[in-house]
Amino acid sequence: MSEVSAAESAKPAGEDAPAGFAVTLEHFSGPFEVLLNLIGKRELDITEIALAAVTDEFIAYIKELRTRVGNKALDETTQFLVVAATLLDLKAARLVPSGEVESEEDIALLEARDLLFARLLQYKAFKAVAAEINRRYVSEGGRYPRQVSLEPEFAALLPELVWKTGIADFAAIAEKALAPKPMPATEVGLGHLHAPAVSVREQAAVIAELLRAAFEAADGAGSSLSFAELTADADSTLMVVARFLALLEMYRDKVVDFDQADPLGDLQVRWTGDEETWSADRLQEEYDDVGPGPAEKEAAATQDEETEES
Amino acid sequence: MSTQASTGARASTSAPASTARSAASPDTGVDVEELPGGLRAGLEAVLMVVDEAVPAAQLARVFGVSAAEVETELEAIAEATEGHGYELREIGGGWRYYSRRDFAPFVSRFVVDGQTARLTQAALETLAVVAYRQPVTRGRIAAIRGVNVDSVMRTLTLRGLVEEAGTDPTSGALLYRTTSYFLERLGLGSISELPKLSPHLPGVDELDGLDGEF
Amino acid sequence: MSTQASTGARASTSAPASTARSAASPDTGVDVEELPGGLRAGLEAVLMVVDEAVPAAQLARVFGVSAAEVETELEAIAEATEGHGYELREIGGGWRYYSRRDFAPFVSRFVVDGQTARLTQAALETLAVVAYRQPVTRGRIAAIRGVNVDSVMRTLTLRGLVEEAGTDPTSGALLYRTTSYFLERLGLGSISELPKLSPHLPGVDELDGLDGEF
Numbered sequence: 001m002s003e004v005s006a007a008e009s010a011k012p013a014g015e016d017a018p019a020g021f022a023v024t025l026e027h028f029s030g031p032f033e034v035l036l037n038l039i040g041k042r043e044l045d046i047t048e049i050a051l052a053a054v055t056d057e058f059i060a061y062i063k064e065l066r067t068r069v070g071n072k073a074l075d076e077t078t079q080f081l082v083v084a085a086t087l088l089d090l091k092a093a094r095l096v097p098s099g100e101v102e103s104e105e106d107i108a109l110l111e112a113r114d115l116l117f118a119r120l121l122q123y124k125a126f127k128a129v130a131a132e133i134n135r136r137y138v139s140e141g142g143r144y145p146r147q148v149s150l151e152p153e154f155a156a157l158l159p160e161l162v163w164k165t166g167i168a169d170f171a172a173i174a175e176k177a178l179a180p181k182p183m184p185a186t187e188v189g190l191g192h193l194h195a196p197a198v199s200v201r202e203q204a205a206v207i208a209e210l211l212r213a214a215f216e217a218a219d220g221a222g223s224s225l226s227f228a229e230l231t232a233d234a235d236s237t238l239m240v241v242a243r244f245l246a247l248l249e250m251y252r253d254k255v256v257d258f259d260q261a262d263p264l265g266d267l268q269v270r271w272t273g274d275e276e277t278w279s280a281d282r283l284q285e286e287y288d289d290v291g292p293g294p295a296e297k298e299a300a301a302t303q304d305e306e307t308e309e310s
Numbered sequence: 311m312s313t314q315a316s317t318g319a320r321a322s323t324s325a326p327a328s329t330a331r332s333a334a335s336p337d338t339g340v341d342v343e344e345l346p347g348g349l350r351a352g353l354e355a356v357l358m359v360v361d362e363a364v365p366a367a368q369l370a371r372v373f374g375v376s377a378a379e380v381e382t383e384l385e386a387i388a389e390a391t392e393g394h395g396y397e398l399r400e401i402g403g404g405w406r407y408y409s410r411r412d413f414a415p416f417v418s419r420f421v422v423d424g425q426t427a428r429l430t431q432a433a434l435e436t437l438a439v440v441a442y443r444q445p446v447t448r449g450r451i452a453a454i455r456g457v458n459v460d461s462v463m464r465t466l467t468l469r470g471l472v473e474e475a476g477t478d479p480t481s482g483a484l485l486y487r488t489t490s491y492f493l494e495r496l497g498l499g500s501i502s503e504l505p506k507l508s509p510h511l512p513g514v515d516e517l518d519g520l521d522g523e524f
Numbered sequence: 525m526s527t528q529a530s531t532g533a534r535a536s537t538s539a540p541a542s543t544a545r546s547a548a549s550p551d552t553g554v555d556v557e558e559l560p561g562g563l564r565a566g567l568e569a570v571l572m573v574v575d576e577a578v579p580a581a582q583l584a585r586v587f588g589v590s591a592a593e594v595e596t597e598l599e600a601i602a603e604a605t606e607g608h609g610y611e612l613r614e615i616g617g618g619w620r621y622y623s624r625r626d627f628a629p630f631v632s633r634f635v636v637d638g639q640t641a642r643l644t645q646a647a648l649e650t651l652a653v654v655a656y657r658q659p660v661t662r663g664r665i666a667a668i669r670g671v672n673v674d675s676v677m678r679t680l681t682l683r684g685l686v687e688e689a690g691t692d693p694t695s696g697a698l699l700y701r702t703t704s705y706f707l708e709r710l711g712l713g714s715i716s717e718l719p720k721l722s723p724h725l726p727g728v729d730e731l732d733g734l735d736g737e738f
Contacts (some may be wrong), residue, residue: 030432030457055526079456122454125510130431130438132505133496137429140497142414143574144421146396146407147361150635151622154359156732157632159641161683163709165648171719174652181670252658340629347607347624354609355627356634372634393561395568412559413569415552419586420574422598468663470672487659 363404402493549588577618
């Protein structure tokens with residue numbers, strides 16, 4: 001409740017904000033920091049309302065960032081874009097009159113929102129302890145450890161150095177030590193990819209079976225199924241998309257026919273049976289990389305778990 | 311003046327361990343208790359030449375006494391540095407003399423060292439994530455901070471605050487942890503002395519609470 | 525116990541020099557007499573951590589007091605180390621804390637304990653960088669090696685393989701070079717006899733960018 005009033009009272013200020021909005025790259029330390037600053041500036045708690053309220057400013061920040069640093073910042077900008085996309089989703093959801101619908105998209109949005117909350121709160125916690133670490137780091141910097149060289153009398157007691165390295169070996173060691181050492185690439189995080197892999201080829205096989213069954217049931221009379229019927233058992237948006245792509249492929253192979261009575265009306269799909277030997281295996285390989293492979297999926301799942309547990 | 315105090319303390323601690331002490335230390339052929347100032351002064355003498363924090367167990371080995379006896383004496387020495395310009399502290403599992411913080415403006419004139427160099431906000435946040443999540447990969451730190459941390463991690467490694475700690479068994483990515491120098495620079499006995507993260511980090515229940523407001 | 529002694533001594537020596545003492549040190553902008561333990565503790569702080577014997581005149585300048593006052597305090601400190609394992613001595617015109625000779629058998633044992641006669645791989649690589657890039661600062665060696673080299677450099681210095689060679693004119697950081705003992709161990713007449721390395725290896729200049737991160 002308090003958040004609502006805070007958001008509303010902050011609204012006029014928000015409308016004025018773009019004029020006086022300044023990007024200070026010196027303080028730039030990632031999307032979460034910017035987001036926290038924007039929320040803090042409005043004196044809001046971290047809530048869905050706060051996130052929706054600062055979306056425009058956040059997008060403005062990204063635009064400003066691009067003009068300031070150009071393509072060099074692509075790496076950083078992508079991180080901002082992931083956050084911006086989620087923010088836009090949240091804001092869009094608030095603009096649309098809220099119905100009772102519990103659709104796939106609603107659930108995906110809820111998940112994205114929760115993930116953003118969790119990550120933002122986690123970041124805020126680390127920012128707080130970083131301040132404590134800094135306090136200790138600065139205050140302990142005034143204490144100097146005794147670290148003096150050994151008195152000659154004691155240094156003389158050290159066992160005589162065993163030196164077995166020849167000149168050539170020594171040069172080889174130098175070559176190795178002086179060679180540039182690029183840091184191994186950071187593994188790419190897939191935590192923000194929630195979509196499970198859906199194979200167009202697999203979905204084509206499912207559709208083909210449905211259409212053939214309808215074709216045979218009607219005894220060759222050409223009974224059709226609507227797109228809605230074909231996707232009734234699809235459990236994700238991606239699967240619906242995959243089935244649509246599969247239909248296009250099948251149309252190209254001339255095994256299905258479409259009929260749409262009026263614009264945006266029901267799409268009727270019919271098995272033409274022109275090619276008895278058609279099989280989904282004929283579909284091009286280009287769809288094979290659509291989703292992450294099983295191994296990557298596992299990695300992404302592990303990363304999700306980690307993020308959540310922390 | 312301190313000879314008096316030292317002798318008193320020695321008498322009280324050496325009593326239960328008199329058998330161990332009666333024999334001279336195996337290598338040196340000398341019993342430290344026969345020297346002026348005894349074990350306490352002996353510890354002070356060794357601490358004068360160390361260039362890193364020394365665990366009590368190592369000192370105990372040198373003097374041929376128990377670690378508990380050494381600990382007792384070290385604590386007594388630390389207490390006696392009250393009012394002096396230096397102090398004896400146990401940091402990162404070892405003991406070492408430090409100059410007192412009050413005199414930093416003067417000491418810094420004599421010591422050529424980068425220890426006053428500040429850490430950037432990015433470096434501090436990254437260091438915090440490593441400290442609380444170690445051993446940890448750069449990928450996971452980047453996920454928490456929302457930005458690539460490669461360059462910051464290189465700086466922290468060069469400054470000796472973090473180090474590599476093997477590879478992650480599943481992903482093969484490099485793992486990182488904080489160093490003993492990190493503990494020393496923060497004046498911590500161990501990593502567990504860091505303030506708890508949880509008060510700053512709402513748990514799942516609190517996240518649910520936030521959700522309930524909509 | 526020593527707080528007592530220290531306070532007494534300070535009172536007696538500060539009385540005649542009260543006018544000189546009232547001003548803060550010109551170097552640091554801090555008046556040491558306002559700190560706990562005053563000048564005596566300030567001198568102890570510096571002497572506990574400096575690596576070389578320090579002349580009284582230099583101490584006097586930093587603390588903003590007269591050399592005579594510093595001498596008086598230093599002698600009082602030296603006297604108060606009676607019964608401790610360390611002593612403050614003036615050798616070659618400078619003051620420094622030393623471990624007491626009585627405990628040499630234990631200090632020796634500690635020094636030898638755990639020391640190996642061989643250089644570690646990290647030490648060899650660091651030495652190679654110094655040999656081919658000298659004179660070079662620790663910061664640059666760290667940038668080339670990708671890790672902090674403070675501890676390894678201390679070992680190499682202790683082993684007489686590298687030595688200080690002035691300071692970098694721009695950064696003021698200490699420079700290091702290899703020693704004649706190093707040449708001797710490698711059987712070389714001069715450093716120019718080291719085999720040439722591949723020309724494409726980055727030189728010190730190219731690492732300036734990295735250096736800037738400190």
